Amino acid sequence: MRINKDHRGWLLATLAITIACAIHYHFYVRASPYGPSGGSWIGLGYGIAGTTAMLLAGLLAARKKVRTWRLGPARAWMSMHIWLGLLAVPLICFHAGFRLGGTLTTTLMVLFAVVTLSGIFGLILQQYLPNIMTERVPLETLVGQMDHVRQGLATDAYELVASVAGPIPEAAEEQARLAAEATAMQARPGNWKAIARKPPATEPLPEGALLKEVYLREIRPYLWRDARARTPPPDIRALVIRTPEDWRQKLERLDAICEESYQLAVQRRLHDVLHGWLFIHAPLSFALFVLAAFHIIMALKY
Amino acid sequence: MARASKDLAKRLRFDLWPKPDFFRRWYWLVGVIFVAAGVAAWYGLHMGSQQRQYLPGPVSQGHASFGDRCETCHEAYGGVPTKNCLGCHADRAHSKFEVKTPECASCHVEHRASGVFLAVSNASCVDCHGDLRTTRTEPVIAHTMRGFADHPELGPLRPGKRDEAAIRFNHKLHLSTTKIGEDDKLGCVSCHGIGKDGGLMQAIVFEQHCEKCHAQSGLGPDSSVQVVHDTPDVVREDLKAKLLFAAVNNPDGIFGSTDPGLPGRVRRDPLDASKSLAVFIDPGTPKSALAMAESKLYAPLDASAEQGASSLLDNNKYCFLCHDQDGTSAPGDLPAIKPTKIPTRWLVHGEFSHRVHDLLKCEHCHPDIRDSAETAQTNLPPKDTCTRCHIDGQEQSAGTSCMLCHLYHDTSKDHVLRDGRRKEISIEAIFGKEAPKAQKPAP
Numbered sequence: 001m002r003i004n005k006d007h008r009g010w011l012l013a014t015l016a017i018t019i020a021c022a023i024h025y026h027f028y029v030r031a032s033p034y035g036p037s038g039g040s041w042i043g044l045g046y047g048i049a050g051t052t053a054m055l056l057a058g059l060l061a062a063r064k065k066v067r068t069w070r071l072g073p074a075r076a077w078m079s080m081h082i083w084l085g086l087l088a089v090p091l092i093c094f095h096a097g098f099r100l101g102g103t104l105t106t107t108l109m110v111l112f113a114v115v116t117l118s119g120i121f122g123l124i125l126q127q128y129l130p131n132i133m134t135e136r137v138p139l140e141t142l143v144g145q146m147d148h149v150r151q152g153l154a155t156d157a158y159e160l161v162a163s164v165a166g167p168i169p170e171a172a173e174e175q176a177r178l179a180a181e182a183t184a185m186q187a188r189p190g191n192w193k194a195i196a197r198k199p200p201a202t203e204p205l206p207e208g209a210l211l212k213e214v215y216l217r218e219i220r221p222y223l224w225r226d227a228r229a230r231t232p233p234p235d236i237r238a239l240v241i242r243t244p245e246d247w248r249q250k251l252e253r254l255d256a257i258c259e260e261s262y263q264l265a266v267q268r269r270l271h272d273v274l275h276g277w278l279f280i281h282a283p284l285s286f287a288l289f290v291l292a293a294f295h296i297i298m299a300l301k302y
Numbered sequence: 303m304a305r306a307s308k309d310l311a312k313r314l315r316f317d318l319w320p321k322p323d324f325f326r327r328w329y330w331l332v333g334v335i336f337v338a339a340g341v342a343a344w345y346g347l348h349m350g351s352q353q354r355q356y357l358p359g360p361v362s363q364g365h366a367s368f369g370d371r372c373e374t375c376h377e378a379y380g381g382v383p384t385k386n387c388l389g390c391h392a393d394r395a396h397s398k399f400e401v402k403t404p405e406c407a408s409c410h411v412e413h414r415a416s417g418v419f420l421a422v423s424n425a426s427c428v429d430c431h432g433d434l435r436t437t438r439t440e441p442v443i444a445h446t447m448r449g450f451a452d453h454p455e456l457g458p459l460r461p462g463k464r465d466e467a468a469i470r471f472n473h474k475l476h477l478s479t480t481k482i483g484e485d486d487k488l489g490c491v492s493c494h495g496i497g498k499d500g501g502l503m504q505a506i507v508f509e510q511h512c513e514k515c516h517a518q519s520g521l522g523p524d525s526s527v528q529v530v531h532d533t534p535d536v537v538r539e540d541l542k543a544k545l546l547f548a549a550v551n552n553p554d555g556i557f558g559s560t561d562p563g564l565p566g567r568v569r570r571d572p573l574d575a576s577k578s579l580a581v582f583i584d585p586g587t588p589k590s591a592l593a594m595a596e597s598k599l600y601a602p603l604d605a606s607a608e609q610g611a612s613s614l615l616d617n618n619k620y621c622f623l624c625h626d627q628d629g630t631s632a633p634g635d636l637p638a639i640k641p642t643k644i645p646t647r648w649l650v651h652g653e654f655s656h657r658v659h660d661l662l663k664c665e666h667c668h669p670d671i672r673d674s675a676e677t678a679q680t681n682l683p684p685k686d687t688c689t690r691c692h693i694d695g696q697e698q699s700a701g702t703s704c705m706l707c708h709l710y711h712d713t714s715k716d717h718v719l720r721d722g723r724r725k726e727i728s729i730e731a732i733f734g735k736e737a738p739k740a741q742k743p744a745p
Contacts, residue, residue, distance in 0.1 A: 033423030033424070033425030033426060034411040034414065034423055035414070037358075037411075038358065039358070099359070101357075101358040101359055102354070102355060102356060102357035102358055102359060103347060103354065103355040103357070104344075104347070104355045104356055105358060107343075141313070141314070142314065145313075145314045145315065148313075148314065148315050149313050149314070152313050192312075195312060275325040276325070278325060278329065279325065279328070279329070279332060282329055282332075282333055283329070283332040283333040283335070283336035283337075284336060286333040286334075286336055286337045286340075287336040287337055287339065287340035290337050290340045290341060290344075291340050291343075291344060294344055295356075298353075298356040299356070299358075300379065301376075301378050301379060302356070302372045302373075302376040302378070
């Protein structure tokens with residue numbers, strides 16, 4: 001979520017509460033002969049407030065499970081998650097008296113720190129990565145469709161090369177896709193998604209062999225590489241001067257396909273970064289809640 | 303490269319439900335795994351260290367043997383009631399005049415850094431002494447004390463107080479006298495030493511500190527008898543025995559005259575004309591050796607000799623140089639000596655330790671001692687002397703904690719309390735299980 005002027009209210013409220021609590025904590029510490037304690041009434045109050053903030057922030061995960069329920073806009077929930085999560089930090093620190101305590105409480109503080117820091121890390125990523133993605137991946141697509149689009153790109157590349165070089169037996173997957181596509185078109189002749197495909201050349205030109213060789217050696221392996229590979233697209237400019245001039249448009253189209261495949265890989269990696277931190281943030285927050293429950297029960301009991 | 307929306311849409315498949323990406327598929331599973339790991343970790347800690355994992359901080363050394371059993375001290379949802387402390391510790395009252403006794407846990411806070419448990423904060427003391435209420439009509443100690451700056455003057459130095467000891471002693475005289483050789487010059491440590499407990503000064507012992515110059519000697523017909531420093535009745539018996547001893551050992555010198563028959567011998571009067579040894583030591587016979595010796599011993603202080611130090615000592619060598627007579631006595635009766643009542647401890651409400659202050663020169667705290675000529679002068683340092691080092695509110699201070707000088711649980715004053723309520727607890731009860739076996743030392 002982008003932090004913009006819409007968050008001003010949340011920011012001011014969080015800052016005001018933090019400053020007020022910090023001032024109160026200062027006087028509380030001065031008045032405590034044995035230092036602040038989580039078990040004192042004031043310490044308990046901070047603990048309850050901090051835990052409530054954490055619970056409300058954690059409700060975002062539940063909210064995402066019932067997206068269709070009318071429980072307020074998602075932006076509001078995300079804002080609450082961010083700012084209450086940040087507010088929980090000083091409240092929990094005041095509750096703990098800036099001490100780690102015993103085994104369980106130290107574990108809790110470590111988990112809390114990791115969850116908070118990973119959340120802040122994710123928030124920072126969300127401020128910059130979308131812009132980076134817009135600049136560097138103009139040819140982006142839906143992440144869930146990425147595999148399908150990549151296969152489509154490979155098919156398009158085969159179609160282009162086969163239209164001048166003839167059928168290429170090594171490209172069996174592409175041939176199968178084209179056959180399936182043709183079958184689907186026959187079943188639904190008026191389908192708006194139908195793509196007019198050029199058939200493979202029956203009398204390939206001599207230069208077609210060169211194109212076929214480059215396709216099999218560089219282009220096809222590149223299009224079928226791992227979705228996250230950092231490999232730059234093959235340079236096929238040398239083909240331009242060695243092939244007929246009227247092939248230039250085809251070659252440019254091939255180059256565009258390779259470029260798009262490259263950008264999809266970039267998009268995939270950026271997507272992984274933008275979502276990967278959640279693998280730390282979300283599961284650890286679950287563990288944090290469970291251990292916090294143990295702490296609350298035992299601390300209140302004794 | 304510009305792409306039309308339709309061209310883009312042609313590439314996508316909306317007839318299939320999109321497969322959630324890797325993250326969405328695995329979030330919840332990883333979350334469940336982490337939750338299970340958290341529960342497993344808690345369970346493992348619970349089985350291994352029982353309740354130690356819940357400790358908010360270390361347990362003090364004295365409680366470490368049962369630190370993993372919270373219920374020993376804590377009551378479920380009830381804090382730490384004093385009755386749980388009394389399960390091991392004897393009840394230790396502070397004062398029989400206190401209006402309420404605070405809970406043990408209000409001053410002794412556990413689960414802090416080791417050692418801090420015993421360091422009671424001044425605030426706990428100020429809780430009561432900041433506005434002291436007692437069962438007395440009026441408190442006899444200061445009742446608004448919020449810090450060392452509010453501390454009143456030390457008790458023996460307050461207006462109207464004086465040294466009530468019934469003994470004459472002149473510090474100025476003793477520290478400046480020229481009658482003693484350079485090698486034997488008197489200093490503070492000549493008489494004053496720190497007691498075995500390190501706190502109070504040792505009591506002055508006549509035989510150890512005074513006898514060298516003030517020996518009760520020169521008594522008897524031949525001035526050979528020296529008596530002990532004790533009560534008059536003991537001194538009389540000692541004197542009798544020693545006079546007899548002298549008489550038996552030197553009968554000619556004391557009783558007899560020389561044989562006039564030997565040439566060169568000069569007849570001379572005997573030292574004592576007693577007809578018998580019984581008369582010699584008969585206190586009822588005015589001229590007996592015993593009576594003569596006692597008249598010297600108990601000669602009243604010759605006040606006219608107070609002008610000069612040397613004349614005072616020269617004319618008053620015996621008991622009443624330092625002691626006072628208690629009442630009067632009939633002729634022939636032994637006088638009663640007033641009990642000296644020299645305090646062994648001046649600060650009865652404070653625990654002062656000379657050992658801790660050993661590095662300081664005596665004159666640092668007792669600067670006027672060399673000018674002290676009167677017994678009535680208490681010679682204790684005023685509270686201002688303490689505040690030169692014990693400075694409130696400064697880091698560079700010897701400390702102003704109430705506990706530095708004062709005890710809350712002072713069982714030394716209450717033997718019945720200390721002995722009557724002593725508790726005995728088995729090792730099994732402390733450890734809550736089979737007592738740990740003694741470890742063999744490593745080879």
